[in-house]
Amino acid sequence: MPRYAKAKAHANIALAKYWGKSDKELNLPAVPSLSLTLDAFWTETSVHFDPKLSQDSCLLNGEPARDRELARIQDLLDRVRTQMKEPCFAHIKSKNNFPTASGLASSASGFAALAAATSKAAGLPCDFETLSALARQSSASAARSIYGAFVELAVGIPGDYQLAAQPLQNQKPWKICMLVASLGYERKALSSTEAMQHSKHSSPYYSAWIENAPLYYQRVREGVLKNDLQQVGEAMEQSTFAMHACMLASIPRVLFWKPATVAVLDALRALREQAQVPAWCTMDAGPHVKILCEPQHSETVANHLHAIPGVETIFHCGPGPALSFLEES
Ligand code: PMV
Numbered sequence: 001m002p003r004y005a006k007a008k009a010h011a012n013i014a015l016a017k018y019w020g021k022s023d024k025e026l027n028l029p030a031v032p033s034l035s036l037t038l039d040a041f042w043t044e045t046s047v048h049f050d051p052k053l054s055q056d057s058c059l060l061n062g063e064p065a066r067d068r069e070l071a072r073i074q075d076l077l078d079r080v081r082t083q084m085k086e087p088c089f090a091h092i093k094s095k096n097n098f099p100t101a102s103g104l105a106s107s108a109s110g111f112a113a114l115a116a117a118t119s120k121a122a123g124l125p126c127d128f129e130t131l132s133a134l135a136r137q138s139s140a141s142a143a144r145s146i147y148g149a150f151v152e153l154a155v156g157i158p159g160d161y162q163l164a165a166q167p168l169q170n171q172k173p174w175k176i177c178m179l180v181a182s183l184g185y186e187r188k189a190l191s192s193t194e195a196m197q198h199s200k201h202s203s204p205y206y207s208a209w210i211e212n213a214p215l216y217y218q219r220v221r222e223g224v225l226k227n228d229l230q231q232v233g234e235a236m237e238q239s240t241f242a243m244h245a246c247m248l249a250s251i252p253r254v255l256f257w258k259p260a261t262v263a264v265l266d267a268l269r270a271l272r273e274q275a276q277v278p279a280w281c282t283m284d285a286g287p288h289v290k291i292l293c294e295p296q297h298s299e300t301v302a303n304h305l306h307a308i309p310g311v312e313t314i315f316h317c318g319p320g321p322a323l324s325f326l327e328e329s
Contacts, residue, residue: 005120009112010320011041011105016217028156031213039320045094045113053089099185111142132164148322179291180315209246233280258287260310
């Protein structure tokens with residue numbers, strides 16, 4: 001029986017955002033989401049089940065995982081172990097080629113790669129649907145990182161532990177570019193799960209978000225199917241700002257933005273309205289701004305934003321591939 005496996009998954013950024021859970025235990029999303037898997041950001045994870053080990057251990061980017069990280073990893077391992085004939089502890093090694101836990105979607109690629117490597121090492125089925133459902137229970141956005149390019153994740157009906165993401169059907173290849181303007185690499189104080197539960201329980205705008213998010217998703221979806229950047233961009237910005245407004249109205253407020261975030265948003269709008277450069281933004285639970293544009297405009301946008309104080313790096317990303325398994329190295 002195989003005991004070792006290694007997998008590689010790419011991060012994704014939602015164009016139509018997921019925020020809020022319909023079932024906390026099973027980690028089911030309360031709204032549908034649609035994402036773009038990114039070629040430039042990935043996680044590689046190896047899992048080795050070893051009967052000689054007396055506990056699980058995990059190295060993330062060469063450092064022992066922190067307690068909270070290890071607890072989330074063990075949660076996934078435990079779900080897999082319940083299906084193993086001879087369960088035992090595991091040693092995990094994981095490496096990101098981009099900053100971890102700072103709002104750049106490392107939990108998406110991280111849990112997708114972990115779900116795949118753990119299932120394979122345990123000798124369990126590794127079809128993408130099963131892996132996506134397993135990853136989703138740890139991080140809903142991770143369900144989308146099993147697939148490449150444009151991916152959607154439906155609303156979860158409470159109790160549906162098999163909910164998985166799906167590649168967007170009938171998508172035309174679209175050479176779109178996502179620029180990631182990184183505003184520093186500090187770890188975020190609040191995880192996405194903590195922040196979304198907090199907005200669910202204290203934001204008066206949470207119900208408005210739940211009501212409107214499916215409309216933004218529909219518009220993003222139609223726009224992607226038509227390769228219509230303006231439609232996608234406008235709906236993506238609505239989805240983003242409605243999600244952040246919902247967080248901001250929480251008590252106490254949740255605000256991931258920095259002054260440079262606002263400077264980037266203003267500069268991007270000026271570029272679009274005054275210089276007619278078609279580019280739109282999205283943001284997650286972090287200060288960074290991600291910009292969607294055609295490849296022929298990416299240098300102009302990047303040069304313009306790079307000049308803003310507080311912008312550290314601009315990463316250029318395109319549509320990325322689905323999950324893959326790697327040989328032992
Ligand atoms: O999957 P989580 O728990 O990391 O939450 C992701 C939440 C957002 O990144 C803000 C939105 C999304 O759809 O990815």
